[in-house]
Amino acid sequence: MAGYQKFLHVGLALDPIHVGTGGARLGRVELTIVRDPVTRVPKIPGSSLAGVYRTYVAMEEHEQNPNRQVDGQPRPYYPHCAGLGQPRGNYLGHCAQPDCPVCTVFGFARGRDQAGGFAGLAAFTDAHVLLFPVPTRQGPRWITCPDALRLIGLEVQGVDRDAVYLNSPQNNPLNLGWLLLPIMTCGQFQNIVQSLQNLGVPDYICERLALVPDRLFPHIVNSNLEVRTSVAINPATGAAEEQALFSYEALPRGTVLAWEIIAKNPQHFQIQGQRISAVSSPDDVHTKVQLAHPYLEHLGVGGMGTRGMGRLKVLSDGQSPSTQAVDCGASSTSATGPSSSAPAPPTGGATASPSGTT
Ligand SMILES: [Zn+2]
Numbered sequence: 001m002a003g004y005q006k007f008l009h010v011g012l013a014l015d016p017i018h019v020g021t022g023g024a025r026l027g028r029v030e031l032t033i034v035r036d037p038v039t040r041v042p043k044i045p046g047s048s049l050a051g052v053y054r055t056y057v058a059m060e061e062h063e064q065n066p067n068r069q070v071d072g073q074p075r076p077y078y079p080h081c082a083g084l085g086q087p088r089g090n091y092l093g094h095c096a097q098p099d100c101p102v103c104t105v106f107g108f109a110r111g112r113d114q115a116g117g118f119a120g121l122a123a124f125t126d127a128h129v130l131l132f133p134v135p136t137r138q139g140p141r142w143i144t145c146p147d148a149l150r151l152i153g154l155e156v157q158g159v160d161r162d163a164v165y166l167n168s169p170q171n172n173p174l175n176l177g178w179l180l181l182p183i184m185t186c187g188q189f190q191n192i193v194q195s196l197q198n199l200g201v202p203d204y205i206c207e208r209l210a211l212v213p214d215r216l217f218p219h220i221v222n223s224n225l226e227v228r229t230s231v232a233i234n235p236a237t238g239a240a241e242e243q244a245l246f247s248y249e250a251l252p253r254g255t256v257l258a259w260e261i262i263a264k265n266p267q268h269f270q271i272q273g274q275r276i277s278a279v280s281s282p283d284d285v286h287t288k289v290q291l292a293h294p295y296l297e298h299l300g301v302g303g304m305g306t307r308g309m310g311r312l313k314v315l316s317d318g319q320s321p322s323t324q325a326v327d328c329g330a331s332s333t334s335a336t337g338p339s340s341s342a343p344a345p346p347t348g349g350a351t352a353s354p355s356g357t358t
Pocket residue numbers: 080081094095096097100101102103104
């Protein structure tokens with residue numbers, strides 16, 4: 001059996017999602033969201049995902065087994081096996097038992113006798129933006145880029161113009177937010193659509209896809225985030241606090257995110273010299289993790305949950321697909337002529353000579 005298995009998860013934001021940086025920065029928005037340090041595209045950190053998954057799996061295990069005991073003492077999964085794990089007051093901390101589906105899958109800080117902790121059998125990547133909704137003159141379009149499509153196993157070549165690549169030709173340029181871009185056609189666009197449909201992305205989104213180069217994607221995403229303004233209410237008076245107006249940004253409703261969960265093989269691990277009995281295979285680990293998905297759809301992820309934010313519907317959670325190549329360069333057409341960066345054919349029969357033009 002493999003040492004680990006990777007499971008690709010694709011989810012649709014049912015509300016705006018705000019996963020905050022926990023601090024303010026100078027600028028237009030006080031409460032900013034977490035961004036990738038290199039691309040500047042907003043994301044949900046894997047550590048945030050692991051935290052909400054842990055809480056929801058503990059809730060569900062508690063629902064299924066409300067009278068759980070350890071050594072003859074009541075030890076409910078929720079809240080004790082959720083949370084940060086350090087005992088405090090009535091909170092007993094992580095149970096650290098080899099038969100606990102929460103502590104084995106998500107790890108624990110340290111064992112009952114202060115022995116070492118356990119890293120957990122499930123590892124979470126960051127959730128990255130796969131498709132991002134942008135207003136255009138023709139209604140919303142969901143934009144993506146080669147870097148984002150790599151998350152779902154697509155290696156897209158030839159998207160190198162400052163243009164929007166679509167499935168079918170179109171005469172007029174298209175605005176993505178404030179950015180006006182010429183249209184190119186990608187001959188293998190249907191392969192991208194097919195891959196997304198296979199991952200459960202709804203047809204209304206697949207019919208409105210637009211592909212842009214990697215360098216444009218962060219600009220379009222960051223200039224089309226949702227920004228809301230709120231005011232703090234004084235609990236004593238019920239009126240707005242003075243100087244307490246604040247704004248916060250969020251990924252808009254309709255954003256499609258992708259993340260991977262790597263499930264390790266429980267057979268390769270022990271907890272304080274004992275075999276792990278809660279789960280016996282990477283598939284088992286993934287089955288436990290999946291218990292969180294109905295909760296994600298109804299309770300959500302990130303902050304501002306009381307302001308109608310954060311619900312995330314999982315569209316697909318199967319094994320990660322293998323890599324597939326998509327070439328948008330060779331068959332692209334545009335009003336200004338063929339792409340100048342199209343590679344030369346690798347084996348030369350009849351090679352076109354540039355000096356042949358008059
Ligand atoms: Zn536990």
